[in-house]
Amino acid sequence: SxxxxxxxxxxxxxxxxxxxxxxxxxxxxxxxxxxLGIGTVYQEVNLLPNMSVADNLFIDREPKRFGLLRRKEMEKRATELMASYGFSL
Incomplete structure (x- = not known):
């Protein structure tokens, strides 16, 4: 730990x-x-039910530009990531 x-x-x-x-x-x-490419995936994965799949996937790593959330990019990347594992959003 x-x-x-x-x-x-x-x-x-x-x-x-x-x-x-x-x-x-x-x-x-x-x-x-x-x-640097280092992150953590904790065993206790407690998803936030009031947030979308994309929001949960990108917690603390949201794509931003000039400090503003790039929601369409985040949703596109989430869709691609889920598709790579055989899931659809």
Missing amino acids: TLIKALTGVYHADRGTIWLEGQTISPKNTAHAQQ
Whole structure:
């Protein structure tokens, strides 16, 4: 749990080195870790029933431009992702 949180930028490592594809990394926060391609899928997946599938898929990773949510892009990406697993929205 602590290791995962250090990898994903929730905690900052106080010693040791994290290597990713031959380079040392030190995620500053969760957004920085996501930019590096590191994220977490927790076992306790509690979906929010008042939100759409796309909203649930992109929690804290919503596509934005100039700070505004790009809903059509998010829905398109969600549809493509679900289709890749054989589901339709």
